[in-house]
Amino acid sequence: MGDKTTAHPGAAGRAMAADRPTSVRNVVLVGPSGAGKTTLVEALALTAGAVNRAGRVEDGGTVSDYDDIEHRQQRSVQLSLVPVEWDGIKVNLLDTPGYADFVGELRAGLRTADAALFVVSASDGVDGSTRMVWEECAAVGMPRAIVVTHLEAARADYEETTRSCAEAFGADDPDAVLPLYLPLRGPQAPDGHAPVTGLAGLLSRKLFDYSTGRRAESEPGEDRLPLLEEARNRLIEGIIAESEDETLMDRYLGGERIDVKTLVEDLERAVARGTFFPVLAASPAADGARQGLGTVEVLELVTGGFPTPLEHDQPQVTTVDGRPRELTPCDPDGPLLAEVVRTSSDPYVGRVSLVRVFSGTLRPDETVHVSGHGLADRGHEDHDVDERVGALSTPFGKQQRPVPHCVAGDLACVAKLNRAETGDTLSAKDDPLLMEPWDMPDPLLPLAIQAHSKPDEDKLSQGLARLVAEDPTMRLEQNQDTHQVVLWCLGEAHADVALERLRSRYGVQVDVVPHRVSLRETFAARAGGRGRHVKQSGGHGQYAICEIEVEPLPGGSGIEFVDKVVGGAVPRQFIPSVEKGVRAQAAKGVAAGHPLVDVRVTLLDGKAHSVDSSDAAFQTAGALALREAAADARIHLLEPVAEVSVLVGDDYVGAVMSDLSGRRGRVLGTEQTAGGRTLVRAEVPEIEIGRYAVDLRSLSHGTARFGRRYARHEPMPAQVAERLRKQEQQAS
Incomplete structure (x- = not known):
């Protein structure tokens, strides 16, 4: 890195199985949609010899062939793995979607990787969502580097982009975010644009020309040296500032010339520790070229500067019953501990699980224990089962290439784990373990669906189960109040x-239908009702009369039933029957078909017949009495109110608060947080925030996050209730 002059590509088309953790690098590519992550992965695969010049693997397809949906939508929608070999090291490149809706795939990639490449477009700069991911990585100390792409764009400005990266990512220390290379431009074209044809290595003082499609090294002329020295000196000072050798800065300031080898070694250590974040440049190869600009330099950084899996902090591990378990990190000979980081379905193979092994060695055809805990609120029931591992393979596009094993620190695809879901732990069947699941974003946009036809209805349950098994960021709800599948x-x-x-x-x-919130009804004032159920149809008849009084109670009280019958007007054995009828009618509603809550129902009087009275008759009379009381009373429609907390940049606080107020929200307060953000707390009716996940993203340019939880039901304003009633009538 910096002073290396030879490339060592891997063998094209060969599936590589690492034999030890030190020969593996797991790298996640992070950046917004359109920054060029997938293009960079393809360029790195081409340089490493994993694909041919047309960008195709040996057995057909391209490195970016993962999901037909991705091709139809022209964007990445899931985490994908591209393994390449460079300088004897297996590099697992984890390409993540850049679109905010698929942040769950990004989080899975962060969990799986040991280091991150942040991909930034030279024409677009750094966006707010990328800054937030950088902060997530910083919080866990993940080593990072920046790769600037789209150097060929008309508006590309490498120097300005590196400055904006230092401002965005180097808030604590801007001198920790510095370029390792400067772009070299070729002759100016007639349109005035001078293409980038090579790179100048600041540490090595060498030029690397890519204009022929092969990296060619040369010495800089005297005219170029002054242009490099200022950037070189700043880079050296930044590296020395992060050096573990405390004497190095004094020697440098004293005029001693520090040799390049020492600087490179200190640079690699600082990168691996996550204290220095180099900036590189890369562009895809031109037609017919073997190497894209800067791809060799990126691979050298990954293999020389990024840490091995041995240096990755292992997530918390327990036994399945919750007792802490200590393991030697990343020991190929230790107990088996692996995690399913992505689940997909193959039409020929069935379910395929992408697995990261944290301890031990995973082999085909062995029986493992599959543990899934902690995601019951998302529709993933806790489970502990034993399953037999099928074939192990490494993916490349749509192809799966068999491998004999997967050691600690490496990744592989596992076939035929029919019960394993994303986030599950794999361990030895006689030593079951459980890993703490990674932080997954809450799904906050409801999508109510129903089967399109009877055949679809028969397959819907199984299809939904398989869908949520693949994606733990999706939550399946069977709403008992609205009877909707959400x-x-x-x-x-x-x-x-x-x-x-x-x-x-x-x-x-399936058909998408309007999402309904769980409304309630309650009495606005005291009311009375009389239920009379008297029928004679030959033989035993039906006879039951009861009189009740209904009064409202404070929110959250539910249904309270009180017996004040005197003189045996209603026989004791039938009083529970009246209560049962009242509660059954309350569950059905008394006005608009929503459950009745927060009332006290008092049984005052009634009549019975010695022969014709029965349990069923008094249940019916109780229900009739409640309906009659409601007919002469004012009924309030209650709507659910959520406690909403919005974490937003200070620049958007005013807009967020104004928007919440426009949703009938009550802002409860704000508080400052780190990083120039404000936490806004409010109470908002749930009917007003059905699409808030989408609207907030637009309002804050993708930089805000929010959470919600149910607070209570409270009366809906009359005009809103009337509007809702008209909408329901039109829908029916």
Whole structure:
């Protein structure tokens, strides 16, 4: 890195199985949609010899062939793995979607990787969502580097982009975010644009020309040296500032010339520790070229500067009953401990699980224990089962290439784990373990669906179960109040992909219907009612009369039943029957068909017949009495209110608070947090925030996050209730 002059590509088309953790690098690529992550992965694969010059693998398809949905939507929608070999090291490149709706796939990539490449477009700069991911990585000390792409764009400005990266990512120390290379431009074209044809290595003082399609090294002329020295000196000072050798700065300031080898070694150590973040430049190869600009330099950084899996902090491990368990990190000979980081379905193979092994060695055809705990609130019931591992393979595009094993620190695809879901732990069947699941975003956009036809209805349950097994960021709800099936998603694009997968992968056609919130009814004032159920149809008849009084109670009180009958007007054995009838009618509602809550129902009087009275008759009379009381009373419609907390940049606080007020929200307060953000707390009716996940993203340019939880039900304003009633009439 910096002073290396030879490239060592891997063997094209060969599936590599690492034999030890030190020969593995797990790298996640992070950046917004359109920054060029997938293009960079393809360029690195081409340089490493994993694909041919047309960008195709030996057995057909391209390195970016993962999901038909991705091709139809022209964007990445899931975490994908591209393994390449460079200088004897297996590099697992984890390409993540850049669109905010698929942040769950990004989090899975962060969990799996040991270091991150942040991909920034030279024409677009750094966006707010990328800054937030950088902070997430910083919080866990993940080593990072920046790769600037789109150097060929008309508006590309490498120097300005590196400055903006230092401002965005180097808030604590801007001198920790510095370029390792400067771009070299060729002759100016007639349109005035001078293409980037090579790079100048600041540490090595060498030029690397890519204009022929092969990296060619040369010495800089005297005219170029002054242009390099200022950037070089600043880079050296930044490296020395992070050096573990405390004497190095004094020697440098004293005029001693520090040799390049020492600087490179200190640079690599600082990068691996996550205290220095180099900036590199890369562009895809031109037609017919073997190497894209800067791809050799990126691979050298990854293999020389990024840490091995041995240096990765292992997530918390317990036994399945919750007792802490200590393991030697990343020991290939230790107990088996692996995690399912992605689940997908193959039409020929079935379910395929992408697995990261944290301890031990995973082999084909062995029986493992599959543990899944802690995601019951998302529709993933806790489970502990034993399953037999199928074939192990490493993916490349749509192809799966067999491997004999997967050691600690490496990744592999596992076939035929029919019960394993994303986030599950794999361990030895006689030593079951459980890893703490990674932080997954809450799905906050509801999508109410129903089967399109009877055949679809028969397949819907199984299709939904398989869908949520693949994606733990999706929550499945069977709402008992509204009788709707609701998929909670992260955004509209996430919802579109879910519907497409149901249709194309599981053969289930569904219709999207308006989402309904769980409304309630209550009495606004005291009211009385008389229930009379008297029928004679030959033989035993039916006879029951009861009189009740209904009064409202404070919110959250539910239904309270009080017996004040005197003189045996209603026989004791039938009083529970009246209560049962009242409660059954309350569950059905008394006005608009929503459950009745927060009332006290008092049984005052009644009449019975010695022969014709029965349990069923008094149940019916109780229900009739409640309906009659409601007919002469004012009924309030109650709507659910949520406690909403919005974490937003200070620049958007005013807009967020104004928007919440426009949703009938009550802002409870604000508080400053780190990083120039404000936490806004409010109470908002749930009917007003059905699409808040989408609207907030637009309002804050993707930089805000929010959470919600149910607070209580409270009366809905009359004009809103009337509008809702008209909407329901039109829908029916």
